[in-house]
Amino acid sequence: MGGYAADIEAIIYTGYTFKKVAEDYKSYMSPGSLEKPSTGDPNTDQTLGTVLEMIYLVHGALADAIWQHGEKLQLVAEKYQEADDQSIVSLMQAAVTAATLRTDLPNFTALAEPKN
Amino acid sequence: MRPYLPPTWGHYVAGDFYGLQNLATALYDLALKGNPHVDQLRRKVNELLSRQGRVQWSGVSAGAFTASYGQDASMLSALDKIVAATAAIIDHLAEKLATIEHAIEQEVSEGLEKGYFLRGPDWAKTNAPRPNLNYKGSNTAMSQFIHRGGQYIQQAQEAREIAAQELAKIGDVLLEMLNYYRGKSKVGKLDPGGLLREGQVQWYSPRIDELSKHLKTEKEHLAGMNLDAKTVGADMKKIGGGAQTVGDLMGLIEPLKPAGETVSTVGGVVSELGEVTEHFGK
Numbered sequence: 001m002g003g004y005a006a007d008i009e010a011i012i013y014t015g016y017t018f019k020k021v022a023e024d025y026k027s028y029m030s031p032g033s034l035e036k037p038s039t040g041d042p043n044t045d046q047t048l049g050t051v052l053e054m055i056y057l058v059h060g061a062l063a064d065a066i067w068q069h070g071e072k073l074q075l076v077a078e079k080y081q082e083a084d085d086q087s088i089v090s091l092m093q094a095a096v097t098a099a100t101l102r103t104d105l106p107n108f109t110a111l112a113e114p115k116n
Numbered sequence: 117m118r119p120y121l122p123p124t125w126g127h128y129v130a131g132d133f134y135g136l137q138n139l140a141t142a143l144y145d146l147a148l149k150g151n152p153h154v155d156q157l158r159r160k161v162n163e164l165l166s167r168q169g170r171v172q173w174s175g176v177s178a179g180a181f182t183a184s185y186g187q188d189a190s191m192l193s194a195l196d197k198i199v200a201a202t203a204a205i206i207d208h209l210a211e212k213l214a215t216i217e218h219a220i221e222q223e224v225s226e227g228l229e230k231g232y233f234l235r236g237p238d239w240a241k242t243n244a245p246r247p248n249l250n251y252k253g254s255n256t257a258m259s260q261f262i263h264r265g266g267q268y269i270q271q272a273q274e275a276r277e278i279a280a281q282e283l284a285k286i287g288d289v290l291l292e293m294l295n296y297y298r299g300k301s302k303v304g305k306l307d308p309g310g311l312l313r314e315g316q317v318q319w320y321s322p323r324i325d326e327l328s329k330h331l332k333t334e335k336e337h338l339a340g341m342n343l344d345a346k347t348v349g350a351d352m353k354k355i356g357g358g359a360q361t362v363g364d365l366m367g368l369i370e371p372l373k374p375a376g377e378t379v380s381t382v383g384g385v386v387s388e389l390g391e392v393t394e395h396f397g398k
Contacts, residue, residue, distance in 0.1 A: 007164075014160045021153050025192075028149050034142060037135025039209060043337055044276040047283045048206070050330045054290035055199055057323055059146075061297040062191055064316055066157070 011077040018070030026063035119211035122218040126243045129217040129272045136210035143203035147196045154192050205282045212275040216268050223261055232257045277341050287331045294324045
């Protein structure tokens, strides 16, 4: 059995920091916040517009992913708390489940599988 | 040092040079604003994983989190760099267009001062001069001006097309980053389900598809131009090595340090990005 340890309070606080950073980061850009001045050529204008919209989307996706990490940290902390009174085995299972939750959380399956 | 835009008045060259420069400023600001967060998050994770005198978070979930966080740190840093590179392309275009405009204006001003040009009938609207027929050689001067003016306008168009090519390269990297977040990246399989919630993927996907289509059309159009990769590459080097704007700013932006050990997948996106941004290096 591999070792584990956790400062639940610190994990919750770090999760909070992640969420706060994500919110701040996302607020730096709102839809249409980047103006699209004319370059003098409609085709170049279009390419510029596409790139600006892509920057807007990547910025948003990144902020969302950071937020998810914050939430995930808090979920991991909850799992640790729930597992406090349980056996070592179930505590490990709780940690692995938290780390591999699908849909809500990044999928860590490939990384989180215990090495034999 | 940002490029200097000379004051202009003639509107001979189409385009909003000052608006482009303002956009570049907004993008530089965005890139630099994101920068401290890379360090803030990395510091927080490091604290969590190596707390002095307190319990250190370790185990499978801690390892998984560290590896995944490494992706975000790299992506955040990478996006800052790509935004700064976009800003530099736009800044460089604004400078080129304003410089061409300034050169045309200088010729008109000189003609008016020396007396071989007069303000034309539509001067208020077009700023177009006309030859002063009382001045010997004014017709020749006018023909030469029109000829050179045509060359200037052509240079301006070429500058726009080069910028479009450079922006399209940036677009390719951004598209790869977007696909990464919806789990469709060519470069890895770390997150087959994607990093976003299902609802978010559904929100982002049609928008990504739409932009992907736009980029494809624009690249097809650019492929029909006579610009070779060498011309574009040389121009990109000029942006970094000449004005040094990107090089200087890149130095201020957090380097792509992996926070976890397993960042090889995102490394694919980042190295593709590196290929683009390295063109701008000093």
